[in-house]
Amino acid sequence: MRLVVIAKECLPGRVKTRLTPPLSPVEAASLAFVSLQQTLDTVRAVDVHERVLLLDGEPDDLDTRGFHIEAQVGGGLDERIAVAFDARSSPVLLIGMDTPQVSLGMLQSVVDDEVSDAWFGPATDGGFWALGLREPRGDLVRGVAMSRADTGEVQLRRLRRAGLGVRRLPALTDVDRIEDAVAVAHVSAGSPFAAAVRSLGLLARSPQAVSAGR
Template sequence: MKPHLVIFAKEPRMGRVKTRLARDIGKVPAWRFYRAMLADLPKRLRGKGPWRTVISHSPDRMKPSLLRACADGYVAQGGGDLGQRMLRPACYLPTGPFVVIGTDIPDIQPHHIRQAFKLLGSHDAVFGPAEDGGFWLVGLKRHPILSNPYRRPVRWSHPETLADCLANLKGKKVAFLETLTDVDDGRSFRRWRENR
């Protein structure tokens, strides 16, 4: 029952990644930020705990070598909305808890992942809240039908995203990590650069 850290990643093509950020700072700087995060995050987290690191990539047909990111395994995200894609690891990974993160949270450290898996020992789900009302991490035990934070519609990229997921988990034990900033727009990008 080895835990799995799943990192969601897109093919690093200019104009197709960090599009909201690109509107504020330009396509090239947004692309460079994404490439830097994609290279750094798996390297920073892989092998730093008892978890196996898997990159879940989009589009499905792409060759994982295009990511230039080191992981223990690579899987396609598949179709559906973000919730369906984030729940899919329960179908193809071996038994055990899993945590899903994206590639736009520069402050994620190994201790965050360790804490998430520790909390899953006594909780059904764990979230890392983001300052914008979403979340930078979601972790689930291996019973996604019983603890599915996406079973009813969720407003993605919305100030109520996390609230929608929590409403779907009513009656379940949910834990929280610290709040971090996801870099999605020019304001969050500038704040991250100032605090480096």
């Protein structure tokens, strides 16, 4: 199996724009960088055939040891994911850069699964953080509208209508908003991401308080 992390370069004003305000564009980009790096570090620990960083932009200061770096194609997110699947003929698990709390155990369990046809990790915002196919097919993703409350539901329906045996992975929270960052930091205490959130002074407040603007 190949593990693919799809990501974009962490440039101010280009990533995590929903964290600004209260964060500055530089702070938001810094948090995105830590999120991505923590994800890469977790993937690096997985016993897998190949690790790929599918990147929109340049790796810059990222530690990408153990990864093959590929450039994303143009087009919408559905097309970029579809092309990543079409380019391969053996099992692929693709994950995003916005769930730094993903664990080694979660990913290794997929790699070791010799039964399922597909793997689907729902995100709590209605999207998905992971999508895997034993027999990669871009047509199963192409045309799915991304960044909507029903994106995950539509994608899962596609897989099931194709007759695939789908294994659902644990639901994770994408770090899109300040309350998401605080919640993820709380469930991944001791991690670099939690330390980064703490350094911004956000962990002094609960996720509920942040959500309420207090």
